[in-house]
Amino acid sequence: MHLLVLGGTGFVGRTVVDQARARDHHVTVLNRGHRPAPPGVTALSGDRTAPGGLAALDGRTFDAVIDTWSAAPSAVRDAARVLRGRAGHYTYVSSRSVYADGGPVPLTEDAPVVDASPDAGADTDYAAAKRGAEIAAGQSFDGPVLFARAGLILGPHEDIGRLPWWLLRLAAGGPTLAPGPHDLPLQYIDARDLATFLLEAAAAGRTGAYNVVSPPGHTTMGELLELGNEITGGRAELRWTPPETILAAGIAPWTELPIWLAPGFDHAFMHGGDVRRAVAAGLTVRPVRDTVADTWAWLQSLDGPPPQRPDRPRVGLDPAKEAALLG
Structure with missing residues (x-):
């Protein structure tokens, strides 16, 4: 084309x-x-x-x-x-x-x-x-x-900072706030899988709306952070913390703890989309390990900090606020 x-x-x-x-x-x-x-x-x-x-x-x-x-x-x-x-x-x-x-x-x-x-x-x-x-x-x-x-888009070249923040935090090591529950399901799309779907759908002349994201439960918060810790060197001590404790401490889901949303409507809205139409049209998604490993490899290839879109706020948790919650 x-x-x-x-x-x-x-x-x-x-x-x-x-x-x-x-x-x-x-x-x-x-x-x-x-x-x-x-x-x-x-x-x-x-x-x-x-x-x-x-x-x-x-x-x-x-x-x-x-x-x-x-x-x-x-x-x-x-x-x-x-x-x-x-x-x-x-x-x-x-x-x-x-x-x-x-x-x-x-x-x-x-x-x-x-x-x-x-x-x-x-x-x-x-x-x-x-x-x-x-x-x-x-x-x-x-x-x-x-x-x-x-939906949530991750992968190499991410300029919002969600997965890059987590990987850099895990690489820093030490006691690390891990927002629970451990088996909280996540739904996202690797940008490369999104791009493949877009190109193939355009070539096929497809029309209308498609939810282009992985099937619900493609991974979990536990798998994502444990893979991230393994791939970045295993230096983080993950401290799994209940959502109620995190919210009571005034820590904001999604922004201070990127990707994570406490169980409830917001989580179901973001991580529970119906993708049967896109899958029927050919959507395929790569394993979460590939997304995490390739994003980390890209971060390591950079001469400086990862890019940040100027029209989006920076994400991530202040170290002092994390330490205060972890005691």
């Missing part, structure tokens, strides 16, 4: 480019040029939020487009309009956050979604921005459109 990736230098976009190049697709990327483009691509420069920011696409046609945008839905609307009649398929990388609170768990692709507008600006919250962008792509593009509703 001749593939256009809108973005292409961050976590998911870069992984899509790498997987596409490995399959000998010709890849064009369009972005603001804040980070160097991956090797082997045609790099175009443009700020899609500015007037004329998509001008570099003039006269070009593509077999498929993959759009990873996470801000104002109007940017997706404008890109889809520009690409009408010039691309064979449009994939928007959305999020399972588009589902409305209170829906039945496990959430299928037919569950209620949040209210949103395709014309919303940059002040839109994340869930409404992702849903608004879905509407924008569906209304403005004149060909088949797929919405990849990803």
